[in-house]
Amino acid sequence: MSETAPSTGDPIEARCTKCRKNTSHTIIIMGEEGPEKVQCGTCDRQHKYRPPTAPRKPATRKPVDPRIAERKEWEELRPSLDSAAARDYSMDGEYRVNNLINHPLFGLGLVQRIAGARKVDVLFEDGRKTMRCK
Known part of the structure; x- marks a missing residue:
């Protein structure tokens, strides 16, 4: 042909x-x-005349694993944290942003935000956890 x-x-x-x-x-x-x-x-x-263009390959973003970002954030914060100033965690305790807590299972943590009534988000070495509080 x-x-x-x-x-x-x-x-x-x-x-x-x-x-x-x-x-x-x-x-x-x-x-x-x-x-x-x-x-x-x-x-x-x-x-x-302009020759046809090749179709664009759609941009693919590799999803960022939040645990990796949290681990990196923890590694950056850790040197500035004083573990002697940490309070022992209690569900009946009152916490504010940037309070250091010492959890029996998760270890040293930094309160990052008030997540609602009776909840706080705490960044631990293992990642971010939502904890109950007063």
Whole structure:
């Protein structure tokens, strides 16, 4: 099967300057090198021939594991934390942001935010935990 050279009036795939996408066009003027001027089949605009562009590969973002971000945040904060100033954790205790607590299971932690009535978010070495409080 042999391919014939395109000629005036033949359909061709091209990049439309008005539609800004690859569409079907009709060749209006042929030059020595190939099509010079085409007409878009969608918007009927005549323009210089531009070869179709390759479809863009969608950007893929690797989801960030929150545990990795929390671990990094902990490693940055740890040198500035004084474990002697930490209070022992109690569900009946009252805590404020930036209070240090010492939990029997999770170890040293930093209160990061008040998460609602009777709850605080605490950053431990193992990650962020929501803890009950008064």
